[in-house]
Amino acid sequence: MILKTESAGGVVLNKYGEVLVVNQxxxxxxxxxxxxxxxxDHMQAARREIxxxxxVSDLNFVKELGVYQRYKVSLSGEDxxxxxxxxxxxxxKTAQHDLNPRDRDNPEARWVxxxxxxxxxxxxxxxxxxxxxxxxxx
Numbered sequence: 001m002i003l004k005t006e007s008a009g010g011v012v013l014n015k016y017g018e019v020l021v022v023n024q025x026x027x028x029x030x031x032x033x034x035x036x037x038x039x040x041d042h043m044q045a046a047r048r049e050i051x052x053x054x055x056v057s058d059l060n061f062v063k064e065l066g067v068y069q070r071y072k073v074s075l076s077g078e079d080x081x082x083x084x085x086x087x088x089x090x091x092x093k094t095a096q097h098d099l100n101p102r103d104r105d106n107p108e109a110r111w112v113x114x115x116x117x118x119x120x121x122x123x124x125x126x127x128x129x130x131x132x133x134x135x136x137x138x
Contacts, residue, residue, distance in 0.1 A: 009033020018111035055100030070125035
């Protein structure tokens with residue numbers, strides 16, 4: 001039985017046009033995102049996850065970037081076929097530059113030039129999504 005979950009997150013741009021990328025468990029890299037809790041809508045979940053995974057709270061919403069689906073990433077970086085995620089992503093801008101992750105499972109966050117994001121992301125579906133939306137990052 002496959003668990004189907006809803007996740008939300010964001011592509012966050014700083015004033016230099018760099019993109020926020022976060023690390024999970026010291027092993028994999030992704031855009032900040034996570035599970036939508038029962039009392040939240042997708043936007044609230046996206047803002048909460050970005051804050052927990054990076055410490056960035058000053059987020060200016062720009063637009064919705066779309067939805068994609070993929071399996072959860074296991075600690076080895078492979079697909080964990082026990083969980084299938086539907087991920088809603090938003091575009092945000094921030095003037096905040098200092099990063100201070102609050103979630104111990106996401107120990108590192110960094111600003112990356114948008115041309116270098118795809119090579120850093122771990123999951124091929126995250127890479128495909130970013131390639132599809134990179135032209136929208138102005």
